[in-house]
Amino acid sequence: MARLVIRNVVVLVVPEVGECRVEEARDIHVQDDRIVAVTPTGSQPGSQLDGRPGGDEPEVVDGSGLLAVPGLVNSHTHSPMVMMRGAAEDLAIEDWFNRRVWPMEVNLTPERVRVGARLACAEMLLGGVTTFVDHYFHADQIAAAAVETGIRADLAPTYFSSTEQDLIAAFDVTRELRELHPRITASLGPHATYTVSDDDLRRTAEIARAEGFRVHLHAAETDGQTQASIDKHGVTPVQVLERTGVLDAGALIAHGCGIREPDLAILERYADRTAVASCPKVYLKLAMGEVTPIKGLLKAGVKVGVGTDGAAVHNTLDVWEAIRMVALTQKQRENDAEWMTLSDTLRLATRGSAAAAGLSRQVGVLEPGYQADIALVDLSAPHNQPLHDPRAAFVYSVRAADVVTVLVAGTVVVRDRELTTMDLQEVLADAQSLAHTLVDLSAGGSIQHYNP
Amino acid sequence: MARLVIRNVVVLVVPEVGECRVEEARDIHVQDDRIVAVTPTGSQPGSQLDGRPGGDEPEVVDGSGLLAVPGLVNSHTHSPMVMMRGAAEDLAIEDWFNRRVWPMEVNLTPERVRVGARLACAEMLLGGVTTFVDHYFHADQIAAAAVETGIRADLAPTYFSSTEQDLIAAFDVTRELRELHPRITASLGPHATYTVSDDDLRRTAEIARAEGFRVHLHAAETDGQTQASIDKHGVTPVQVLERTGVLDAGALIAHGCGIREPDLAILERYADRTAVASCPKVYLKLAMGEVTPIKGLLKAGVKVGVGTDGAAVHNTLDVWEAIRMVALTQKQRENDAEWMTLSDTLRLATRGSAAAAGLSRQVGVLEPGYQADIALVDLSAPHNQPLHDPRAAFVYSVRAADVVTVLVAGTVVVRDRELTTMDLQEVLADAQSLAHTLVDLSAGGSIQHYNP
Numbered sequence: 001m002a003r004l005v006i007r008n009v010v011v012l013v014v015p016e017v018g019e020c021r022v023e024e025a026r027d028i029h030v031q032d033d034r035i036v037a038v039t040p041t042g043s044q045p046g047s048q049l050d051g052r053p054g055g056d057e058p059e060v061v062d063g064s065g066l067l068a069v070p071g072l073v074n075s076h077t078h079s080p081m082v083m084m085r086g087a088a089e090d091l092a093i094e095d096w097f098n099r100r101v102w103p104m105e106v107n108l109t110p111e112r113v114r115v116g117a118r119l120a121c122a123e124m125l126l127g128g129v130t131t132f133v134d135h136y137f138h139a140d141q142i143a144a145a146a147v148e149t150g151i152r153a154d155l156a157p158t159y160f161s162s163t164e165q166d167l168i169a170a171f172d173v174t175r176e177l178r179e180l181h182p183r184i185t186a187s188l189g190p191h192a193t194y195t196v197s198d199d200d201l202r203r204t205a206e207i208a209r210a211e212g213f214r215v216h217l218h219a220a221e222t223d224g225q226t227q228a229s230i231d232k233h234g235v236t237p238v239q240v241l242e243r244t245g246v247l248d249a250g251a252l253i254a255h256g257c258g259i260r261e262p263d264l265a266i267l268e269r270y271a272d273r274t275a276v277a278s279c280p281k282v283y284l285k286l287a288m289g290e291v292t293p294i295k296g297l298l299k300a301g302v303k304v305g306v307g308t309d310g311a312a313v314h315n316t317l318d319v320w321e322a323i324r325m326v327a328l329t330q331k332q333r334e335n336d337a338e339w340m341t342l343s344d345t346l347r348l349a350t351r352g353s354a355a356a357a358g359l360s361r362q363v364g365v366l367e368p369g370y371q372a373d374i375a376l377v378d379l380s381a382p383h384n385q386p387l388h389d390p391r392a393a394f395v396y397s398v399r400a401a402d403v404v405t406v407l408v409a410g411t412v413v414v415r416d417r418e419l420t421t422m423d424l425q426e427v428l429a430d431a432q433s434l435a436h437t438l439v440d441l442s443a444g445g446s447i448q449h450y451n452p
Numbered sequence: 453m454a455r456l457v458i459r460n461v462v463v464l465v466v467p468e469v470g471e472c473r474v475e476e477a478r479d480i481h482v483q484d485d486r487i488v489a490v491t492p493t494g495s496q497p498g499s500q501l502d503g504r505p506g507g508d509e510p511e512v513v514d515g516s517g518l519l520a521v522p523g524l525v526n527s528h529t530h531s532p533m534v535m536m537r538g539a540a541e542d543l544a545i546e547d548w549f550n551r552r553v554w555p556m557e558v559n560l561t562p563e564r565v566r567v568g569a570r571l572a573c574a575e576m577l578l579g580g581v582t583t584f585v586d587h588y589f590h591a592d593q594i595a596a597a598a599v600e601t602g603i604r605a606d607l608a609p610t611y612f613s614s615t616e617q618d619l620i621a622a623f624d625v626t627r628e629l630r631e632l633h634p635r636i637t638a639s640l641g642p643h644a645t646y647t648v649s650d651d652d653l654r655r656t657a658e659i660a661r662a663e664g665f666r667v668h669l670h671a672a673e674t675d676g677q678t679q680a681s682i683d684k685h686g687v688t689p690v691q692v693l694e695r696t697g698v699l700d701a702g703a704l705i706a707h708g709c710g711i712r713e714p715d716l717a718i719l720e721r722y723a724d725r726t727a728v729a730s731c732p733k734v735y736l737k738l739a740m741g742e743v744t745p746i747k748g749l750l751k752a753g754v755k756v757g758v759g760t761d762g763a764a765v766h767n768t769l770d771v772w773e774a775i776r777m778v779a780l781t782q783k784q785r786e787n788d789a790e791w792m793t794l795s796d797t798l799r800l801a802t803r804g805s806a807a808a809a810g811l812s813r814q815v816g817v818l819e820p821g822y823q824a825d826i827a828l829v830d831l832s833a834p835h836n837q838p839l840h841d842p843r844a845a846f847v848y849s850v851r852a853a854d855v856v857t858v859l860v861a862g863t864v865v866v867r868d869r870e871l872t873t874m875d876l877q878e879v880l881a882d883a884q885s886l887a888h889t890l891v892d893l894s895a896g897g898s899i900q901h902y903n904p
Contacts, residue, residue, distance in 0.1 A: 127835070342541055393538060
């Protein structure tokens with residue numbers, strides 16, 4: 001049994017309700033993939049160590065001067081899109097899809113997706129992200145990259161309503177992914193309410209209920225989409241999710257900026273199995289007009305997490321940046337500087353994102369029994385000093401580059417700002433050599449047309 | 453004569469109008485404090501070098517794999533407020549001023565301001581900021597920190613309408629600062645239209661005109677302030693600036709989120725000597741309801757720059773973050789993803805901020821004749837790769853930690869991410885030892901009351 005102790009660290013504590021706080025001078029004891037105890041530095045953890053206190057000496061990670069936080073969860077992304085970073089700028093959502101992204105995605109191949117996913121995993125791990133919730137094509141390749149790099153992932157193979165064959169293939173990959181590795185979970189991934197028919201959403205929901213999958217999809221991304229749905233079908237996207245059984249099966253809704261007041265009452269009925277992922281940098285950059293109505297969603301009991309969406313629009317997979325944008329844009333949206341406080345934000349970023357990943361009893365909290373997914377952050381640089389409040393540093397001043405050491409499932413995957421699981425220069429070289437193939441539009445065509 | 457060459461670097465080119473671009477494989481030739489030539493790598497710069505090509509060998513900075521950008525300009529800050537970083541969270545503007553910041557500022561002493569300013573200069577230089585435009589108390593101490601650390605600054609000693617003695621002291625310090633050092637300029641610093649009387653603004657404007665100073669002040673920070681000004685005085689803050697002669701003298705207006713449509717016609721008349729500094733992270737965090745109307749200001753010919761405001765609200769002095777927030781919030785404000793493009797944003801961040809600093813013919817452009825204020829940025833890390841567009845990296849993915857080397861006035865002040873001019877550990881230790889004295893409210897009192 002592998003044992004590890006993070007010695008003499010400051011621990012961020014995020015209770016289910018109330019104020020977050022830090023506890024100084026703690027040891028975090030890890031056995032195999034789990035946290036087994038958090039004790040005052042130097043004291044014995046007692047019986048939590050499975051009755052083997054006299055066993056092998058544990059590996060020691062020196063946490064002096066560092067803040068231990070739950071490894072970050074990126075609750076909605078399309079990781080291989082890092083290959084298109086910076087290649088679709090200054091466009092509104094229609095042109096972004098129809099003139100750039102969907103034409104570029106004609107170029108997807110398993111190899112290109114794998115190379116992109118490896119780069120994405122490198123970026124996320126170095127920035128303290130230990131879990132990502134993905135929605136993309138060739139998800140088996142993304143899974144392989146996740147397994148190789150040591151990160152945790154929930155993967156939804158993307159599909160549109162097209163051929164019967166494509167649908168069945170997506171379902172089968174989802175089933176296979178679930179069996180692949182302890183760090184990999186899988187969800188069903190219909191693209192959106194406007195690209196997948198109600199019949200196919202019904203079929204998705206039936207499989208989800210029968211086989212215990214969640215459904216991860218885009219819905220009510222903008223208020224324009226909601227209005228278009230009402231105009232064309234007489235119902236909001238959330239009503240579509242209800243009548244097709246997707247909400248009953250359990251959904252992770254990406255974005256939801258177009259969720260309207262009456263939708264909240266619907267979502268409340270399925271709150272125990274519904275989550276929404278908010279990625280506000282994207283909403284501002286695409287001038288979508290709204291951000292996710294987080295206050296109303298939380299009041300309805302729906303879990304809300306934070307994500308980056310794909311780097312073809314967010315430009316980074318930096319979850320610190322995404323968390324900060326949630327705090328800032330929610331204060332702005334509600335016209336209330338006292339809302340989305342430090343504690344509100346930290347809870348969303350940890351417990352909320354873990355729930356959005358379908359892992360609320362596994363990750364997002366530094367307590368015994370949870371997976372040892374931990375980021376150690378150095379707050380000693382000038383931009384975090386003096387340190388009146390580490391919680392404020394987490395939300396408003398920390399940079400991804402302040403992450404020093406990262407554990408996933410008890411394994412050190414980043415040590416002293418270096419990846420332990422992969423050769424970063426090789427990953428970068430592969431991405432650079434293939435980058436031009438992704439953005440080449442000379443073949444023409446498009447994988448889909450945006451017309452919600 | 454000191455010579456220096458930055459060899460084999462990619463150079464960001466920001467024309468006055470049109471698209472920005474990068475030029476690969478360039479040498480930047482520096483003599484003393486100025487750029488004298490930018491040439492293809494390896495070619496001779498010719499006669500620009502003052503006719504001394506055969507002189508001493510220049511110092512060589514290897515720019516391979518790096519992007520050279522004009523040193524960033526922080527066009528509005530209160531640098532010593534880093535001492536209160538994280539100590540005034542989750543508050544609306546009234547409580548932020550009246551319950552936290554102005555009561556804390558009872559504790560200001562020359563030493564505490566000096567220590568804070570040194571830390572601020574360290575943070576800014578390490579993040580590629582080569583000029584800051586400051587507005588604070590004990591400005592002589594800030595000047596000393598700027599001179600010591602090698603950064604460039606425009607300093608405005610802050611004053612309220614209080615005693616005759618205070619006003620005269622502020623005017624005298626401004627005059628002294630102007631004579632201090634080639635890297636230091638000075639502006640007159642009345643706090644705001646709501647804390648300085650019209651009579652004192654008139655007197656300020658007279659001195660400014662007579663002695664060639666600009667006036668740096670807060671005005672129309674929120675639309676609430678504008679409405680309060682109309683309710684109390686029958687005029688907008690911009691009209692106050694006009695009738696007191698401040699606009700005629702030449703003003704740098706901080707924030708201006710409450711500038712209304714009719715104010716733009718007034719500002720247009722003084723556009724050749726008016727600038728506005730926008731710090732949007734602050735506007736969202738304080739839930740101020742508006743951001744700076746940059747589109748209208750630019751149309752009126754007014755220069756607009758980017759700033760961080762003080763770290764007691766912005767939490768960092770990270771100008772990259774401030775630039776990104778300008779791009780995102782301007783797209784949001786105008787509901788137009790095709791506005792505030794990469795080129796628009798880069799121009800604002802370089803030429804615009806330089807103009808806001810009153811240094812438009814000295815800094816902000818990498819061309820012969822300009823000061824050699826240069827940041828070299830490493831775009832090779834995963835979060836910037838693959839690099840389809842370095843301009844997009846500048847605006848949407850670069851982190852301050854990607855800055856490797858910084859020159860101010862031809863002197864290397866940051867080399868391989870380390871300050872050359874100061875002992876960072878000493879600066880941090882001084883700040884940490886005094887931090888508690890700044891946030892101590894036990895003495896009671898307040899330096900001012902917010903009631904615009």
